[in-house]
Amino acid sequence: MTVTDDARRALTSGAAPRRFGALYILEHRIRALRGYAWSAVMTSLGNPIVYLFALGVGLASLVPAGIGGVSYLEFVAPALLCTAAMTVAANETTYPIVAGFKWNPIFHGMNASPITGRQIVHGTMLFIALRMTFAVAVYYAVILAFGAVPSAWGILSVAIAVLTGMAIGLLISSYSSTLKDERGQLAMVMRFGFTPMFLFSGTFFPLSELPIYLQPIGWISPLWHGVELGRLATYGQPIAPWLIAVHIGYLVSIIVIGLWSTSRTVTRRLAG
Amino acid sequence: MVAHGKAGLCSTLVPAPVISAQSLTKKYDDFTAVAGIDFEVAPGESFGLLGPNGAGKSTTMRMIGAVSTRTDGELTILGLDPNTHGPDIRSQLGVVPQQDNLDLDLRVRDNLLVYGRYFGLPRKQIAERADELLEFAQLADRRGAKVDELSGGMKRRLTIARALINDPRILLLDEPTTGLDPQARHILWDRLFRLKERGTTLVLTTHYMDEAEQLCDRLVVVDKGQIMAEGSPASLIRDYSSREVLEVRFGSDKNAEAAERVQGIGERIEVLPDRLLIYSDNGEAELVKITEMGLHPITSLVRRSSLEDVFLRLTGRSLVE
Incomplete structure (x- = not known):
């Protein structure tokens, strides 16, 4: 087949979107964020203040001895940071993903342009990671203000929380991207996935306090792995080096697999 | 030498088609949506797919749009295979889908700005073009409005404006005026006619025969995933129907x-549940014959043949059910 002028023009104009497509999606999402930026900022600031008062000041008074050699506030702070990331993940990867196909079908609009399904997923996840970083950074500032970070390495807990949040988000999006109809499945995910994970991941008390048969919930939960790493960063909780590698490896693996499976689902659905 | 010259002449006189489909097929599990269709679209041509709902028009459009992958057959768009060059082909297309998919979270003008970036165009160029297109789509005064506040016709025009942001070589329109009131349809037709005059290749699907007659140079009648007939609106009416x-x-x-x-009156008779259609070159004369037979219809109407009649002839079914 000879290359026609039309084909040559198409190959030229298709080059930039092939390379930068995901960034264009990110740009779109940032522009859309302007519509609700104010409420996003207020939630990011309001949530940590409420949680830290309730748990770090209120509940902490019942645990005067602290946990594992640190105050209850110091114990719970890195966990709260991870749950903040997890909340952003849940908000952005449940209904908005279904909406992109169905209620506000922007994915189809994006895919009619040179943008591919994979780029839609990557750009969307990039946006979520950015939004999460902002929320977690604000949270971290509040935690600092409460004096809950003894270690200078504490700032690393921001990156750890984002890693945790993205692993959870991609786990959810791997499922939510397959939904053609929403008949309460997402509410089930929140009730039977999100909530147990939130409560039984060594978040508010050490995992070892749970009966042994409940502890596996923690082991499979990305939140537990993130919280353990967070505690290492903020107050130097002792962890064996191999276990550090397991924690990081677990989170990174979920992110890689989640990205792959969500991209595959979205690409296939768009090409149907 | 002579043979060479001849071949060269042919290739300069007949421009390469911008779309070429051979035995194009799409199957979903057991269901065959498009059952091996062949067609070509020349540059600057306005080509239509006419058929009832479920005929396979939208599926065909999504394959031409380099989005839906074909199950079988050959498809070339702008000389490229959509299976391997989807993004490149799509960078030269404008797509108006059956269901508007504007971003409801963005305002009118922002929808254009964001979309232009998908083609990797510079922001300044997009901004200029967005303003021109809002003018063209008669939406300049609604540039800052929320998409949800627009009427159906306005949303449709915004979708068309968005499809033009990359100055596409081919504009694909899937049922562009379905669901719009008559006035909104006429505004839209006027805009599409202007694009046609400017030389944009238009490919549209419709189940409205008047729309096909207004906008298409050439069309295929599609039913159950197959092409039933092909030609210009006038030639199809001539070949498959009578004048009146x-x-x-x-x-x-x-x-x-x-x-x-x-029976025996006119060239052909179609019996519909509520009326009889008598095909003839002189409808009035046939009416006189009927009255002379002592039959007195409650109502009678003589009209020009339309694509609706062509469709009825080809499929035995009415186009809009």
């Missing part, structure tokens, strides 16, 4: 009986 149609109603209980008695 006499429509007579006798009331639903007497319809069948009257149909028996008028």
Whole structure:
């Protein structure tokens, strides 16, 4: 087949979107964020203040001895940071993903342009990671203000929380991207996935306090792995080096697999 | 040498088609949506797919749009295979889908700005073009409005404006005026006609025969995933219908009986549940014959043949059910 002028023009104009497509999606999402930026900022600031008062000041008074050699506030702070990331993940990867196909079908609009399904997923996840970083950074500032970070390495807990949040988000999006109809499945995910994970991941008390048969919930939960790493960063909780590698490896693996499976689902659905 | 010259002449006189489909097929599990269709679209041509709902028009459009992957057959768009060059092909297309998919979270003008970036265009160029297109789509005064606040016709025009942001070589329109009121349809037709005049290649699907007659240079009649006929609107009417149609109603209980008695009148008769269609080059003359037979229709109407009649002839079914 000879290359026609039309084909040559198409190959030229298709080059930039092939390379930068995901960034264009990110740009779109940032522009859309302007519509609700104010409420996003207020939630990011309001949530940590409420949680830290309730748990770090209120509940902490019942645990005067602290946990594992640190105050209850110091114990719970890195966990709260991870749950903040997890909340952003849940908000952005449940209904908005279904909406992109169905209620506000922007994915189809994006895919009619040179943008591919994979780029839609990557750009969307990039946006979520950015939004999460902002929320977690604000949270971290509040935690600092409460004096809950003894270690200078504490700032690393921001990156750890984002890693945790993205692993959870991609786990959810791997499922939510397959939904053609929403008949309460997402509410089930929140009730039977999100909530147990939130409560039984060594978040508010050490995992070892749970009966042994409940502890596996923690082991499979990305939140537990993130919280353990967070505690290492903020107050130097002792962890064996191999276990550090397991924690990081677990989170990174979920992110890689989640990205792959969500991209595959979205690409296939768009090409149907 | 002579043979060479001849071949060269042919290739300069007949421009390469911008779309070429051979035995194009799409199957979903057991269901065949498109059952091996062949067609070509020349640059600057306005090409239509006419057919009822479920004929496979939208599926065909999504394959031409380099989005839906074909199950079988050959498809070339702008000289490229959509299976391997989807993004490149799509960078030269404008797509108006059956269902608007504007971003409801963005304002009118922002929808254009964001979309232009998908093609990797510079922001300044997009901004200029967005303003021109809002003007073209008669939406300049609604540039800052929320998409949800727009009427159906305005949303459709915004979708068309968005499809033009990359100055596409081919504009694909899937049922562009379905669901719009008559006035909104006419505004839209006027805008599409202007694009056609500027030389944009238009490919559209419709189940409205008047729309196909207004906008298409050439069209294929599609039914059950297959092409039933192909030609210009005028030639299809000429080949598959008569110049005029006499429509007579006798009331639903007497319809069948009257149909028996008028056999032989006109070139052909179609019996519909509520009326008889008598195809003839002179409808008035046929009406006189019917009255002379002592039959008195409740209503009678002589009209020009349309693509609706072509479709009825080809499939035995009505286009809009």
